[in-house]
Amino acid sequence: MSQFDVSSARENREPDRNPSEALASAPVGVDYAALVQAIEDYAIFLLDASGRVVSWNVGAHKLHGYTEQEIVGQHFSCFYAAEAVAHGWPAYELQQASLTGRFEDEGWRVRKDGSTFWSNVVITAIRNQAGIVTGFAKITRDLTAQRDYVEALRQSEERFRLLVDSVKDCAIFMLDPQGYVMSWNAGAVRINGYTREEIIGRHFSAFYPPEDAAAGKPARELAIARQIGHVEDEGLRVRKSGETFWANVVITAVHDESNRLRGFAKVTRDLTERRQREELERSGIRMREFIATLAHELRNPLAPLRNAISVMQLEIELSPTLVRSRDLIDRQVTHLTRLVDDLLDVGRIMSEKVELRLAAVDLAELVTRAIEAVRPFTDAQEQRVVQHVPVEPVSIRGDMIRLVQVLQNLLHNASKFSPPGSRIDITGRIDYSMAVVEVRDSGCGIPVRSLDKIFDLFAQEKSGQSRGESGLGIGLTLCKSLVEMHGGSIFANSEGPGCGSTFTLSLPLASPSASEAADAGTGAATPETAPLRVLLVDDNHDSADSLAMLLELKGHDVRIAYEGREALQIAPSFMPELAVIDIAMPKMDGYATLAALRKLPGVADTMFVAMTGFGHAGDREQTRAAGFHAHLVKPVEMALFDALLAQAIANRGGGGSSS
The missing domain is CATH 3.30.450.20 (PAS domain)
Known part of the structure; x- marks a missing residue:
């Protein structure tokens, strides 16, 4: 058995x-x-x-x-x-x-x-x-x-394969040790143009310009990667179509566990757009320098021309022909002077050399000055400019000369592109704590496709206008730049050709002046006039220390916190009546500090003021929404600070009214 x-x-x-x-x-x-x-x-x-x-x-x-x-x-x-x-x-x-x-x-x-x-x-x-x-x-x-191990490895490899295959912004593929293509992802299809079936098995030298391939560049790159582990290069590469593009290429040698070379991983990025942007930036710098030089040079011959016209205007026995010729030259020199001034201002703005002289600007006076400046153009067209401004005074914080220049440009455009005898309306109002001015005409209008482009430098909308109505295309660029320098905004609106245009600009209102505070009987505090308890929260030591020194000289009791958490420790015992908080602080920013302070006892009557380097309307709206009573833009004018101190004294015990 x-x-x-x-x-x-x-x-x-x-x-x-x-x-x-x-x-x-x-x-x-x-x-x-x-x-x-x-x-x-x-x-x-x-x-x-x-x-x-x-x-x-x-x-x-x-x-x-x-x-x-x-x-x-x-x-x-x-x-x-x-x-x-x-x-x-x-x-x-x-x-x-x-x-x-x-x-x-x-x-x-x-x-x-x-x-x-x-x-x-x-x-x-x-x-x-x-x-x-x-x-x-x-x-x-x-x-x-x-x-489980094999399955995890398989899933890992599958996830990696799916990840690589799905990447479209980079060409990621493998080469064998001799440089022949072994794999091909979606990004490689998009960038190089070959399908997987077309390129697998072909040598990667096909991606190089013929002169580079003939000079042995592909082989050199593999040799370097084999020797030191990887090689990186930027240069021209060739798509399947024969088109060249600027690429960043990284080739990495891949070895197995026994350090045997398995091949190369190759990652290619198309940097054509970035290179073009860099070239445009360099061209822009050269253009700005040229504009500034050109504008200065053009102004030299304009001065004697203007003087000569003035001399001719003093002559009383000129023939009608000479008078017409003189007036024609006068108008054209005026127009040329305005173009040169605009060109020079654009050059200054692009070179960041324009300095605004900010002060309180009365809206009605601003509109009146702009209308007077453009009157020669509107009178020549028998056009009427009608203004609609509030009866009560509206004060804008800005540079009067520059703002007149902006409105003059807008009115001149409205006149130029409107028919003779037409009406142009300029309207002013207050909207969302901003002064809003609209210039509306009934002229040729603007195609909807061009509304976002007309503020670009040298951009012109040709449809609906004759050759004589064209210009350099810098006026609206200048308007946009000057308005944004004031912390405002400007945009255009039109229903299309033949429907007229409306240009709307928003400008920040002027803050209360020291004289207004004095009229209200709330002058700067002194040691004899009930000093305020002021908490300064700012991570900039020099800024906080200098402001504290100034307030203490005015008789106020000041505490400094160099970060938000320190302010939370000081506030409960100090019980500030005014808290000035910097917004851009590390660790705990101004918004988080405000939210935490409001939860503490003894701050119900505190007036909270945001202090920041950002002064756009959106920034002010954000601080207001967060619960700040006021918004200060660095560096703060002392007159404005005095007005806020006066308001805090007036609100003492009243819960800190919003301003």
Whole structure:
């Protein structure tokens, strides 16, 4: 009888014999049985010809969870999931092992507690001397950990592949050690123009201009990358279409675990647009320098021309022809002078050399001056300019000369592009704490597509205007620049050609002056006039210290916090009546500091003032929305600060009214 003739052993009066005892009596002896029993990492057991368990080792107990007493005599299908049993998989495994002598499989198996594990199973058929299958030897290994690792690695590689393939802004691909393309992502298709099928297997020198390829540049770059690990270059590369583009290229050598070169990773970025922007910036600098020089040079001959016209105007016995000629020259010199002035101002603004003389500007006076300045043009066209300004005074913070220049430009444009005898309206009002001025005409209008472009330097809208109506295209650029320098904004609106145009500009209102504060009986505090408790919160030590020194000289009690958290420690005991808070502070900015201070006891009557270097309308609206009572723009004029101090004194005990 064979040592594994299990069925014969069961038939020959040993049906209840322990399988280990059967193994012990086998020719291989006790050592073999002990060896099998001692193995813990593998489940090694025997099945009879029908698939029932007849032996069970320690590894099987550990892996499957059954004791020998629990499992011997049970059918091995209990190790399979219900779905596999329903599909007859256990019987199929035994059938295949019977036919071929051996069957190997990987799949999910079930433990006694119902948990599953991924296993490798080898089933070997056992035959007697007559060649009849009498049972099966079954070895099972738990490969769950290995499978999880392989699956994680596969998913990682898949995620990396998807990541690389989905990148469209960079060409990312692999080269073999000789420089032939092995992979190709979506960015490479977009940048280089080749599809994957067209480029895989081709040498990467196809991306270089012919002269670079002939000079051996591709080979040199691979040699450098092979030697030092990577190489970076910027230069021209060639698309499939033959078009060249400016590229940044990084080639990195890729080695395996044994430091054998596997190939090269190549990343290419298209920098054509960036290079063009840089070139435009350089051209812009040269253009600004040229404009400034040109404008200055043009003004030299204008002075004697103007003087000559003045001399001619003193002559009283000129013929009508000479008078008409003189007046024509006068008008053209005036027009040329205005163009040169605008050109010079554009050059100054682009070179950041314009300085505004800011003061309180009365809106009505501003509009009147602009209308008078443009009257020669409107009178020549028999046009009427109608102003609509509030009866009560409206004070703008600005440079009167520059603001007149802005409105004069807008009115001149309205006159130039409106028919003779037409009406131009200029309207002023206060809207959202800003002075708003509108210039409306009924002229040729502006196509909607051009509304965003007309403020660009040298931009002109040609449709609907004759050659004689054109200009340099700098007037509106100048208006926009000057308005923005005032912290305002300007935009155009038109329903289209023939529908007229409206230009709307917004300018900041002037803050209360020291004289207005004095009229209200709230002059600067002195030691005898109830000093304020003032908390200064500013991370700029020099700014905070100097302002504190000034306020203390005026008799006020001042505390300094160089950051927001320090202010939170000072405020509860100091109970400030005025808190001046810098917005742009590290760690805890002005908005967070304000929010935290408002939660403290004793600050209900505090007047909170934002202090910042930003003074646009949006910045003021943001601080107002955050709960600040006032907005100061650095450097702060002392007259304005005195007015705020006076207001804080007036509000003492009143909860800090908003201004």
